Amino acid sequence: MATMKFSRQREAIKEYLSNTKEHPTADTVYMNIRKTYPNISLGTVYRNLNLLVDQGEVIKLNGIDGSDHFDGQVKPHYHFVCNGCNRIYDLEMESIEHIDSIANKNFPGKVEGHMAYFYGTCQECLE
Amino acid sequence: MATMKFSRQREAIKEYLSNTKEHPTADTVYMNIRKTYPNISLGTVYRNLNLLVDQGEVIKLNGIDGSDHFDGQVKPHYHFVCNGCNRIYDLEMESIEHIDSIANKNFPGKVEGHMAYFYGTCQECLE
DNA sequence: TTGTTTATAATAATAATTACTATTATTTGA
C-alpha cells in the first residue's frame, strides 16, 4: 500500500516552503534546495512537491503564468499577482464565499467552489 | 506596420469559435478546421488564435487545466468547469466586481481586477 | 500582371513536467 518513507530532501522542501513568503516555482525550489543538497534532482523536487500537495501540506497555484507555483501556507487565502514585478502576494481578506451562491442562481448544475486571484500593482511598484 | 492580410484559415477559425459553445483547446480547433482545410498546420492555428486574442475577437482561458482554451464569445462573462466531465460552460451571472474593493481593503497596493472561475458538477453529470 | 509583403505548411526548438531505471536510503523485524 506504499507507505511513505522519510526523506531528508522532502523535509528540506517542506521547510523551505514554510519559511518563505515567495511563491516559488519548482525550478526555484530546486535552485534553493541545491544549496543544501547539491545533488538533488529536479524530478525529486517535482515528485515531492506533488506528494506534499496530495498530503495537504503545500498548495499548488496554477494559471498565473506558464509555471506552477507552490505555497507553504495552507490556511485558505487568496493571492494577488503584481503586473509590474510579477510577484505573488498572500492576500488576507474577508470571505467572498457568497459569490458561489451568486453563481449558483443562474447555473443549472451544482456550483461547489471557485478559483480566484487578484491582480494589479503592488505597493513597491506603485512607488 | 505589418498590415494584416486576409486569410481563409483565420476566417475559418474565427467562424468555428463563434459557432460553438465548447471552449476548445488549440488542438481541438486544429482537428475541426482540418475537416475543411486538411493541410492547415497546428502552428497556423496557434498563431491565428493569438492574433484573434490580440484583436479582441477571441478570449484565451488559462489555468483551468494544462492547456489554453479559447472562447469565441467576447462579452465579459464567467466560466464553470465541471469536475465530472471537465467541460467548460459559460456562466451568465450578476456582477461580482465588488470583490475587487473587498480585496483592496486589506492590501497595500492597487487591486485592478480579478480572474475567477467556478467549479462543481454540471446538470448532465448530476443526473 | 507583376512585385511586394504577409500568411502558410512543415518542421525544429523550447519550456514545463512526468516517466523510467539502476542505485541508495530508510525501515522493519529476526
Add this chain to the structure above:
DNA sequence: TCAAATAATAGTAATTATTATTATAAACAA
C-alpha cells in the same frame, strides 16, 4: 545489530503544450 524488503533518489529520457524558423504560397496594391 544487521540484513532483507521496499520506497526514494539521481540521472536521464520522454511527453506535452507552445513558439520559432524558413522556404513557398496566397493576398493585394500599383
